[in-house]
Amino acid sequence: MSRKPASERILETADRLFYGQGTVIGVDTIAAEAGISKRTLYNHYPSKDTLIVAYLQRRLREIPTTDAPPAQQILDDFDRLERAFGWDGFRGCAFVNAVAELKDPRHAANAIALQFKERRRQWFRALLELGGAPDPEGLSLQLLLLVDGAIAAALVRKDPTVARAAKEAARVLLQAAGLVAHAPTAPSAPKPADPPASRPPLG
Amino acid sequence: MSRKPASERILETADRLFYGQGTVIGVDTIAAEAGISKRTLYNHYPSKDTLIVAYLQRRLREIPTTDAPPAQQILDDFDRLERAFGWDGFRGCAFVNAVAELKDPRHAANAIALQFKERRRQWFRALLELGGAPDPEGLSLQLLLLVDGAIAAALVRKDPTVARAAKEAARVLLQAAGLVAHAPTAPSAPKPADPPASRPPLG
């Protein structure tokens, strides 16, 4: 009957509802949508908080590294962002939302959110070092600010193209660091526009 | 007895609690903390949604314009941000938080949040035009992304100094637009450090 194990179906449903509706969504709803009794859910996750933490942890994924030049990989990241913003269910950054929703500053969600943000920054930093940037530490943080700013702006404006503005700003910063030589290269072709299958990776 | 009119005390308390705890805080709590009966609250604001909208509208304030050179005014804005981040009750951007919390995309909060973000961007744009930037429209958006990114990062990292990273990025962008001539000028002195009286203006 049920092709996937119960705990996985619970997590998938929790992901969809927590991200789409916020962590205020009720446990009853999650169980019902997952096609599972509430009792079973509580047997797998002893409290709602446990489920929230599992949901966030599941979103901690690696960013795919290619063999393109460092600056190009960084700029490509903003293209991925734009696709994520254009996705129908886009609702901002899951981690930032969780931190904002859960008022308790000692909640485990805070540490996971920090971990996620640091992961992306370290990914930037490694690429910047590879490209020979003078201050990878500082520049990686600046690039991360552009990413987070684009996420917030895309949420408020409901406009995916803010990712392009972030990308242009990133290009200027990379140019100033000596990582990009060519001029803006015109708006880089109207984009291949492959629609995202399910969920783009922005957290 | 009560020095201020009731409706104002309600709004002040709502501001404090909605911002500090999120809009999930109960109406009972707001009434109790404001020292008024719940019935009176509902006489002034016929629903909680009305109160939320009034709370957000109250945060729509102008940004103080000085007579400093445009680029300097923009960079000073990031210093204000850093002070806001260092404030004890800092919990991110009230508007972004509200949009993230209220799942309904047609909620009035969305329009108010957009209005607030656009206001700051237009303030940037006017200054950029004054300074003769080649693309005020695009650059103003890029600067706004840095602001919003700094807010999100300050919230997650609990570190006010991200504002400084945003400021440095902004300086590079302004330099590339020909608005700032001098080199980084060293970390600009350790900052006068006047503690914010009550609530810094970040929304």
Add this chain to the structure above:
DNA sequence: TGTAATATACACAGACCTGTGTACTATGCA
């Protein structure tokens, strides 16, 4: 003083929330 507006205390309806208890059923395995 009298009258009208405004505030209060307090109970309540109806809904939803998390988490538990309990008895029943299906399934895999020896």
Add this chain to the structure above:
DNA sequence: TGCATAGTACACAGGTCTGTGTATATTACA
């Protein structure tokens, strides 16, 4: 076949929430 594991259905406790109803008190003003 027997038995443990895992899932289901369903009620319930105890709490919170928004919003209303009602009867009483305070205040402003003519």
